[in-house]
Amino acid sequence: MTLLTHPAEVEAMLADLALAARRSPDAYLASARTTLLNILARPDLLDRTRLVAPPEGLGRNLLFGTRALSVWAMVWSPGAVTPVHDHHCSCCFGLLSGSLRETWYRPISDTHAVATLDVVRSPGYVACMMPSGPNLHRIANDGPEAAISIHVYGYDHRAQASSVHRTYEVAAG
Numbered sequence: 001m002t003l004l005t006h007p008a009e010v011e012a013m014l015a016d017l018a019l020a021a022r023r024s025p026d027a028y029l030a031s032a033r034t035t036l037l038n039i040l041a042r043p044d045l046l047d048r049t050r051l052v053a054p055p056e057g058l059g060r061n062l063l064f065g066t067r068a069l070s071v072w073a074m075v076w077s078p079g080a081v082t083p084v085h086d087h088h089c090s091c092c093f094g095l096l097s098g099s100l101r102e103t104w105y106r107p108i109s110d111t112h113a114v115a116t117l118d119v120v121r122s123p124g125y126v127a128c129m130m131p132s133g134p135n136l137h138r139i140a141n142d143g144p145e146a147a148i149s150i151h152v153y154g155y156d157h158r159a160q161a162s163s164v165h166r167t168y169e170v171a172a173g
């Protein structure tokens with residue numbers, strides 16, 4: 001929680017998000033999107049020097065959380081990649097720096113999926129999705145620089161380990 005450097009503004013964002021989450025799914029997603037855009041537009045808000053940034057893989061940094069949602073800064077080292085996965089909760093993310101390749105998949109069973117779309121995301125990109133899916137994707141940093149993304153998830157970080165519902169093996173298209 002101390003990685004964000006303007007507590008009053010952060011508290012206001014969190015309060016708005018929590019209120020919107022109680023109003024409706026659409027209001028929540030709109031608020032999550034606004035929160036991400038605000039964080040991406042304000043580089044001073046996040047103390048990047050204190051982020052966990054491993055030499056390999058993904059560094060997960062909790063920025064704030066409630067019973068309804070959690071906000072994370074993810075630091076992707078070059079070569080970091082998630083499994084193909086879907087989500088048990090709403091999932092919004094915005095790219096702060098670097099580039100990330102997002103590949104979307106169509107499930108063909110409970111265990112396998114085929115790729116349908118492959119896009120490189122640039123800083124400023126923001127997307128939101130609900131768990132009403134199927135919303136299967138994989139995110140990879142296949143560029144030469146570390147990338148930082150901000151995620152707003154609709155889960156309580158104290159109750160669940162991550163937003164991932166299920167992971168999939170890639171099947172040949």
Ligand SMILES: [Fe+2]
Nearest residue numbers: 085087091137
């Ligand atoms: Fe995801």
